[in-house]
Amino acid sequence: MRAVASLGDPVRKRLFQLVRDSAHALSRDDCAATLGLPRSTIRAHLDRLVEEKLLVVQFRKIGERTGPGSGRPTKLYTADQREVSASVPPRHYDLAAGLLASAVQRSIDNGSDIAQSLAQVAFEEGHRRGAAAGNIHRLLAETGYSPEPDGVGGTIMRNCPFDRLAKDHNQVVCSLNGALLGGALAGCADADHDLAPDAEVSHCCARLVPKGKR
Known part of the structure; x- marks a missing residue:
């Protein structure tokens, strides 16, 4: 119920749909640029979606450079493949x-x-x-x-x-x-x-x- 309720926020719902429909994992910068929102706002909503297990996090280096000096891995987000639903009264x-x-x-x-x-x-x-x-x-x-x-x-x-x-x-x-x-x-x-x-x-x-x- 908490997971479903978290999508009641219109910005969070748009963000979840963006990540879910993407063909590849997205970074905070990707999400912020696409939705035209500040990174701080995107970060807060992404954290909530991860907390509710609607999104999952992975770390991966972006670009062709590898090894020492190639930079830190980027935090990326993908949709969790679990199915989430709710019904009132409960149905099975x-x-x-x-x-x-x-x-x-x-x-x-x-x-x-x-x-x-x-x-x-x-x-x-x-x-x-x-x-x-x-x-x-x-x-x-x-x-x-x-x-x-x-x-x-x-x-x-x-x-x-x-x-x-x-x-x-x-x-x-x-x-x-x-x-x-x-x-x-x-x-x-x-x-x-x-x-x-x-x-x-x-x-x-x-x-x-x-x-x-x-």
Whole structure:
């Protein structure tokens, strides 16, 4: 969020776009000359973009001279190739895409039914995440479900991390989601809750209920 917010400054955004679109690394002087701004201003904005890991620094000697007396290396800037995004409320379309791609690959590799493959890979990913989180409510919060107590011992989900996909491909995405959450419960070794459908109160197709009260 800090990285995205840092691009809210119009000068910083222009500077980032300049470095990102350049075919080669740029120096402070290059940036200052292109944007027509003082080096001191450019330096401050470049430092912020490096701090937020939107740009990376490299040092290289410019020109043909090498060896002693050829001068100090120049500080140069290039765009970091990491992808940065933010959404409010939180969405995880990358997770859904990864699971769907893995399911297709598994189906191709072993000839299994695609729906079965999707259920398997989603359960396995949920189990891995559940084991890492150790607590189902922590996992739900970290994955963007916005869990809240329902007042009777269960939990509703105020957010669907796959919202747009679920609206267009309801059966596929809700099946994926159910397998993912089922795997998460197993991975957390949670013996206190079951999954139950919930199409009315939550923004998610599922909710947690106390064991035996499904």
